[in-house]
Amino acid sequence: IYGAWVAADAALRGLSVALVERTDWGAGTSSRSSKLIHGGLRYLRGLHLRLVRKSLAERRLLARLAPHQVRPLRFLFPADGTPAPLVAAGLTLYDLLAGRDQPVAPHARLEPAAAARRCPFLDGARGRPLFSYGDCATDDARLTLEVVAQALAAGAVAVNHATVRHLLASRAGVAGAAVACSLTGREVEVRARLTVLAAGPWSEGLLPGGGRRPWARYTKGVHLVMEPLPCAEALLLVARSDRRVFFVIPWYGASLVGTTDTDYRGDPDRVAVEEADVAYLLGELAAHAPGLGWGAGEIRGAFAGLRTLRHQPGRSPSSVSREWRLVEPRPGLLMPVGGKLTAARADAAAIVDRACRRTILPEAFLASSE
Template sequence: MRRLVGRATGTCVLKRHVDALGAGTFDLLVVGGGVYGAWTAYDAALRGLRVAIVEQGDWASGTSSTSSKLIHGGLRYLEYHKFGLVRKALRERNRLRQLAPHRVQRLRFAIPLYGVGWRMRLKLRLGLILYDMIARAQRPLHGHESLSRQRMKQKYDFIKRDRLEGGFTYGDCQTDDARFTLELIDGALHAGTIAINHASVLRLTEDRGAIVGAVVEDRLEGTTIQIKAKFTALCAGAWNQTLLEAAVPGSTLKTRFSKGVHLVMPALPTSDAFLLLTGERGRVVFLIPWNGRTLLGTTDTPFEGDPRNARCLAADETYLLDHANAVLKDVQWTENDVIGRYTGLRTFMDKAGDPSSLAREWSLAKPYGGVVASVGGKYTSARVDAAKLVDHVCNELGRDPGPCPTAQRPFPWRPEGRYRSWQQRTLDQSLRLGLDEETALACQLRYGRRFEVLLRMIEKMPRLARRFVPETPMCIGELVFCSRYEMVANLQDLLRRRLPLTLIATLPEQRVRLAAAVAGKILRWSNERQIAEVRSICGEISGP
């Protein structure tokens, strides 16, 4: 199979080969470039299938970049006796930690207890014991600990003390969800997949009782392509039902949505995360350190209507701030402290129940010939779910599925050799080249072994080591690297997903102009295009 991956200065260039979409017939067309679509395309390509994946926006531009950024088992699902779901997620957490140490980092959680009484404390203790037991000795984390009131006050002196009864700590992991997905797309490309972002499926094509491909519009060039495929996998989350109903009226695929809102808040004086009990069964609120800020989330409310209209409402913001302020002692956050907001939609098979009571179980729907739909699931366990989907496709195509190729395969950007040795070596090199330590450590996690390419760029042009924005651990060289190598089409791609700058910082217009100039030089944007890109971030501006 022809390998449509460029090479430059020792690293892969993620390229859009749109013309290849119309060449021949694919074994599998994947619709949707979130984490489920990315795992599916990567797995299928590694098994020798001819694969194409298309995404109407950017990679991970939907729910896969609007999560809580956690790789975890889902402690709260034990309350609903979802032991199989938790077991699967914890096994994957352990696996991902081994396969991608640069992508999945340890994170300690604290659970402060306020006026809950001994019964709730005992219930939580038993749940944490079970959580540790399910994870077994393979877990890459320390087990839970019970903390007295005094120890909680000493360890977390910024939380309120009134009615504090003590608490617990336990271990889980976190990630950068957008870059996690991007790395899988790169792996799929390297395995031979044709991967195109900013390509909308106008309609699925149907012939003689089966879906046989799709008509796709390249939103960057305005061209339309007919894709032929023996099998199609819908991994488009909230869009699955709409796509299928347009092609097959009366489709049996019925889904529902739950809206999850997160706020980006100032940093707290701890590297630990917090799980806050809300008093509502099945609902918790997280405070999670991330890129020098705190993620506060999430809501879990029913949503109906056009997925594009899902927004953070005033009620969502108040709900989250109230729960945080009920615990924080030294600060009381208001809407003026909110740095950023983001909203995602979780998709479920349509059945009764409050969204919080519906565990993130995955379903493989088979609503029509030649097509399957991936519905629901958890970010953490997407790999194993995608493997089942590819097993099904192989069987339908009369191919031997064989063993799952992603189960033991290191992530595409995992550094070779001993990870800690690589960390120390690249950190020492970074400091010699003028990167500050916080930025260097963050770059190790963002780029994995590709960080060495960035360092070579900085060695040739030392000014690239400067921070783009003083308060964020991201350097100017990253704008160059991402624009050159990571399939960036516009400033939203660059400043929201390749780098989460618009989430964690209020960018001055002058900085956005600089980003447009950097990206524009590499992507050959005209002055008019650069102005338009700046407007997309900042709103209307005057002058070039």
């Protein structure tokens, strides 16, 4: 979705834009998220206040611009292993960072008796308070399609099933890309003054010189598609084995359970759901919500995606910053690293801002596998 947002923003500013996708729109990471437009409550634990504030501002804006795609969703958060006053303080800070005119109501607290009535399937529901807070959900693939449509309406050229064979080089740096139709094999050169490589984990194979770059780290996230929850709200739970946050989210008459966060060093085309991923999610879900009775037999489907994060050696995957940054591997080539679905529009605007500050561009080439 980063490439789509850049294309839409650049085209709206009057630049000449070509957007290419090697398979189909949103076929990669952009359709394999947790389907949330949110500030990221868990990022408060690492004091990533700037990221949370920015994401909450985008939540407000996207809910206003696309209310048919960004819908309010209430979450229930049991105070399990974390003192209730600390949970309340974190949620209060979350509300304050969100500011006014948000699409969701502030957080609330349910005492143990009310919590037991609302969610009797939760472990220890009768003995601890339950907190409620608001965020938003979306269909990430449909959102990506709408942004591509916006780019087309603004005058961009957008082509899917078009593979970037290699970047074009000039004495000044990168000058576009050689693009081949995946269906016919026909190849053309697309010349441009600026190339934005928003291909996520597939970017590495296109970078001049090849090899893993020290600014990128890939982690895998797995979701299970399971039975519908017996309540209308989503759940935010904290894994007891490693204190990671994971969700149970209503999704088209079913529930999404996830996500995992593990390092990945293989071929991005071969990322897959493994037995260990399933065992982790089912085990943590059973520990928190034994009353659901969900096991392997309740799994309707599963999917895995890859995150492209900043390279921070010595840190666990979950503690690596989701802060976005823009790198320039070669003159004329920009590549976003990190970021979130929620903040993609704002990050894309920053990419186009940088392009416009550097030079007046009659054309811009945007390559995306997201």
